[in-house]
Every structure is written in structure tokens, then in C-alpha cells.
Amino acid sequence: MTKILCKISYDGTRFSGYQIQPRVRTVQGELEKALAKIHKGTHVEIHGSGRTDKGVHAKAQMAHFESPYNLTTAEWKRAMNSLMPPDIHVNDVVEVPDAFHARFDVVEKEYRYFIWNEREKDVFKQNYVYQFPFALDVGAMKQAGEQLKGTHDFTTFSSAKAAIRGSKVRTLYEVSCHQDGSQIELILRGNGFLYNMVRIIAGTILEVGRSKMGPGDIGYLFDKKDRQLAGDTLPPQALYLWNVQYEKDMFRNS
């Protein structure tokens, strides 16, 4: 058996999320449908680096599968893309060691969240950004990002619905905020993310941008461990899984 890792991009607009579910269109479902075709009807499970929600996009999702076939990486890429719907593309394929796992071996993930800060609605951006028409204090938003960086218990910034066991301590290496004309781009890099964590952090940074909260309040929010105190969960269509990193760059020589 050969273990194959794929770097995949998808437009999340028309998917009910990454993870396979009965009776709805999912990214994993489309990938496994293609792999079954390649494998003459045999089911081949694909293991993603993690889920993305309904409407969330990916510039670089990672997923692995095992196959008895002996194709070159170029042949795998061509075979898979010939069976992909228009909103999924396999950007890169590489052979990985038997011990590799696309989810368990992740050392860092990067997400980006795009706010479009214009009075007038732009119909072409409806599925790709969060359109917010009122003035924002981007300097304060940058400061809030600095307060969110580091190792913290992120209970306040994760969905109260998600009853995950174990620690809610995560480390964020970067929470930065970049303005380019009407676009405000939030970049988050960390060793792991809880359910809805990026969208709740984005909602909290937005509250700071609207001066409903100060950058200095972030420490208090961490202490309280109370989801109710953080900002809203911002909508999914502005969120992009931007990159997934492993111990070494698996695609360096591909």
C-alpha cells in the first residue's frame, strides 16, 4: 500500500462542510466518490487534517489515503482532478511514509478571516467575506490580537455547545490584523483550534473595532471562561483554512 497526501482547495459555498454526512454534499464525500471510481468501486477512506464547517473555504486542506495502486504523484493529481466537481481542486499530491497521519501529525494550522468594511454592499463578495458597513478602529483590533496571542485556556472563545473532553488550552502563534483599502484580513496561526474558535475570536476583535470592548478586556474574558462574554460567532463564508503544517514541509520537493 502507498500512502498519498493531497493538498486540496475548495469553495465551501455549496458544501455542507468538509466531513462526510448522509444525504448532503460534503467535500469528503466528493473526494471519496472520486477515489472509489479510481479504485473500481472499492471504498477508500480519506483522512483530512480536520473538519471545516458549512460555507467555510479552504486554500490548503490536507488529506491522506492509502492505495494499492502504483501511480506517480502527477498521475494521482490528474486522475483525481478529472473526477472533481468545479468547486474542489487537488493542488498537489505527494507520497508520505506509512507512519504519517494528516490529522494527528499537524503541528500548526493557519486560518484567515476577511472583513469587507464598505458602506455599499458588494454582491460579488457575498460568499467570500463578511461585509461590515460601519467604522472600525483597526489599531484597537491589532492590539486585541496581541492580547489573544500566546498560550491560554480558550473556553471563553469556543462554542459552549461543543462538549469536548480534555484541555481547552491552545497556543496561538499569531493573531494579526491587516488593512488593505476596504479589506481587513485577520490571520490566526496556532497549534490547535477549538470548535468555532476563529469565528468567535473574529467576532470579539470586531467588538473591539466597534469600541464596544477594549483590547484590555481580553484578559478578563480569558479569566471568566464564559462564552457569553465574548463577541458573536461571525458568519462562516469569510473563513478560510489557509494552511496546515507538519513537522517538515511534505510538499517541498514535490
Added chain:
Amino acid sequence: MTKILCKISYDGTRFSGYQIQPRVRTVQGELEKALAKIHKGTHVEIHGSGRTDKGVHAKAQMAHFESPYNLTTAEWKRAMNSLMPPDIHVNDVVEVPDAFHARFDVVEKEYRYFIWNEREKDVFKQNYVYQFPFALDVGAMKQAGEQLKGTHDFTTFSSAKAAIRGSKVRTLYEVSCHQDGSQIELILRGNGFLYNMVRIIAGTILEVGRSKMGPGDIGYLFDKKDRQLAGDTLPPQALYLWNVQYEKDMFRNS
């Protein structure tokens, strides 16, 4: 009665074109549905500057209607946008003289066609550009544009299916080609456009870019009046109705 002119943008992806038709979703249909709601169920016909096909977008479509109501332009804009689906937006509203007509008074239209010239497919652009992966000679494409400019019989560059009566002579004021990284933008301005004319011109300029035809062949194509000799009709999702001009700028003081 007051005559109201609207400047409208729409993402054409999920519409069966501009013009109203039974049992399918159209831009005109959505606009008239909103106007009927505002007018307590009374049908109000809206007159666009012209049709756009299924999948074609508009940055600035123009359309007028008449109403017995006496709202300010800001109130009209707010009322209409509150009833618009997410893929249509009314960008501007102005009151126009009784004699004005959104279609008959057009003096110039501008269309743009976007080619994305990259080896690798970009899933986020699938509904917004034409992705062409092979090398293009943009210099030759610019020269072809120059040959297409001016007053000509555009029979060769219009759909053979469209049995329009009357002259196929039109004047193009601009047919230009602009490269910005991987993006090639075609800008066409003219006093009128025949059915599929922009997409056939784009297909012909693409043939020149691929060196399957030379810029010097354009004159021959005009002479032959034969649709078969021109390039393919390129797909609709890369085409944008960019602007519509009247004798004077109706929105100047709005």
C-alpha cells in the same frame, strides 16, 4: 407618476439571465417581485437597458420603472434593498424625466471580459473568470483589439441563431486588453452590441493570443460575414455588464 432609474449590480451565477421568464429565477423577476411588494401587490414593470444571459454579471445594469408613490431616492433605495436577494443590490436611485427610457436612450455600453491565465485552477474564480491555462501572446491580442475597434458590420461576430432584423453595423469605441499578473481584462465600449458579440469577440481575441489567427486576419473576418470563421463563444461567467451611459450622467448629483 414618478419615473425612477436604478443602477443595479448582480452576481449572475444563480440567475437564468436578466429577462423575466416563467418558472426560472431571473433578475427582472426578482426586481418586479420587490416592486409588487412595495406597491401592495400591484404589478410594476421594470425596463432594463438590455438583457444579460444566464451566468453573466452586472456591475452597473440600469433599469427604470414608474410609480405613483412619492418617496425620496434614499427611501426608494432602502425599500428596494430590504427586499433584494443576496445576489442583487441597488447601488443608486435617481428620479428621471418622463421622456427618459432606460433602453432606448442608451448611448454607450461597456462590457468587460476576464481571462485568468494560470496553469493551476483556482476554485474561487470558477464563477467569475474564464480560466485558460496555456500561454497567450498579449501583444497580439492588443493588436487584434485595435482591428476590431471602429464602425463595422459585426455579422461575423454575432450569434447566427439571432435572426435580428435591421443593420448589424455597430461602432466600438474601445476594444482593449490589459494584463495584470495572471489576469487579462478585455474592455469593450460601443454604441450597441449584437447577441453574443462580446463573447465571440473575446473568443476571437483568444485565438489570436494562441497564435491560431493573426491580428491581420480580423479584416478578412469582417469581410466574410461568416460566424463560423470567428473564435468560439467564450463562457458567460467571465462577462460583466460594466456600465451603461446616457446622453448625460443621470446619477451625477444623486
